[in-house]
Amino acid sequence: MPAAPGFVFDYDRAFSRNIGWVTKDEQQRLRRAxxxxxGLGGVGGAHAIAMARLGVANFNIADFDEFDVHNMNxxxxxxxxxxxxxxxxxxxEMVRDINPESDVRLFRDGVTDANLDEFLKGVDVxxxxxxxxxxxVRRKVFRRCRELGIPAMTAAPLGMGTAFLYFSPTGMSFEDYFKVEGLAHDDQYARFIAGVSPAMLSRQYLVAPEAVNFKERRGPSTGMACELCAGLMGTNVLKLLLNRGPLxxxxxxxxxxxxxxxxxxxxRPWGNAHPLQRLLVAFIKPVLKGS
Structure with a gap:
């Protein structure tokens, strides 16, 4: 998209308001990352835009879907x-409109077995x-990240909040935490929900439970939750890339x-094998089967 008349892009000026929270040298490190x-739906698009505005200039993005009216909220x-x-x-286009110098590599088929290594090539996080x-697919990506030594993060939009997990290449693995290997789909979903959200903070204000239907693969989500995900994710990506203390x-x-x-x-040491998690999974499973 062409720039408005009279305006010329300049990286240092475009992201100058970051300086103070990051140094000039750190801003250049973000530029090179x-x-x-x-996934570029509810949270993925917000992640990309938030990090583009942070000054990250290089992205590998993957998605095969098209926008529809039900995405609007x-x-x-x-x-x-x-x-x-x-x-x-x-x-x-939005990332490049923020920073015309961005190098954005597109994976139009989403993440597949055939392109997974290329998708993760040269990636810092x-x-x-x-x-x-x-x-x-998520399990395969996290597994390959661990094999390649790539830090991996996820932020789930839950109600009007977000739940965040960081998987270090040298720490507890995705598989060891969620423990879904060999289980039926409903059991895997129950363990994934429990693992992502051990605190279950949003459950108390779900006013229309019938909106959650796992058989039809649908559930409620809010724009506020997606934006909170992007803010939390962007902050942790910044800390990781700039080595700003432990995560x-x-x-x-x-x-x-x-x-x-x-x-x-x-x-939750032992992940979903922890006694509290086992109780939570036992609570979630009947809810999934009844949806």
């Missing part, structure tokens, strides 16, 4: 003008925003719920 984002790149268009193209129901990796997690004004740090 490469972030991989899989929460997806950062969903506008009437983008309906029917590939999400990956719209998000790439992987940002997970895949759809909830593609758990097998608490799994089995530590964080859940913030803006509706209730509650912040919880969770610690």
């Amino acid at each position: 490469r972030v991989a984002i899989a 929460r997806q950062a790149a969903a506008f009437m003008s983008s309906m029917g268009r590939p999400k990956i193209e719209v998000v790439a 992987y940002v997970d925003s895949l759809d909830f129901f593609v758990l097998e 608490r990796a799994a089995p530590w997690g964080m859940h913030f719920d803006a509706y209730r004004g509650v912040l919880k740090h969770t610690w």
Whole structure:
């Protein structure tokens, strides 16, 4: 998209208001970093835009879906003008419109076995925003990140809040934390929900439970939650890329719920094998089967 008349892009000036919270040298480190984002729906598009505004200039992005009207309430790149268009193209255009110097590599088929290594090539951090129901693909991406020594993070939009997990290449693995190997799909989903959100902060204000239907692969989500995900994710990506102190990796997690004004740090050694998690999974499973 051409610039408005009279304006010329300049990286240092465009991101000068970051300076103070980051140094000039740190801003250049962000400029050189490469972030991989899989899934450009509710949280993925918001992640890309937030990190582009942070000054990250290199992205590998993957998605195969197109925008539809039901995306309007929460997806950062969903506008009437983008309906029917590939999400990956719209998000790439927005990133380049923020920073015309951006190097954005597009994976239009989503993440597949055939392109996984290319998707992760040269990446400093992987940002997970895949759809909830593609758990097998998510497992493969996290497994490969660990094998390649790539830090991986996920932030789930839950109600009007977000739950965050960081998987260090040298810490507890995604598989060891969630423990879904060999289980039926409903059992895997139950364990994934329990592992992402041990505190279950949003459950108390779900006023229409019938909106959650796992058989039809649908559930409620809000734009506020997606934006909170992007803010939390962008901050942790910044800390990681700039080596700004330790990040608490799994089995530590964080859940913030803006509706209730509650912040919880969770610690689940042994992941879903922890006694509290086993009780939570037992609670969730009948809910899934009844949806």
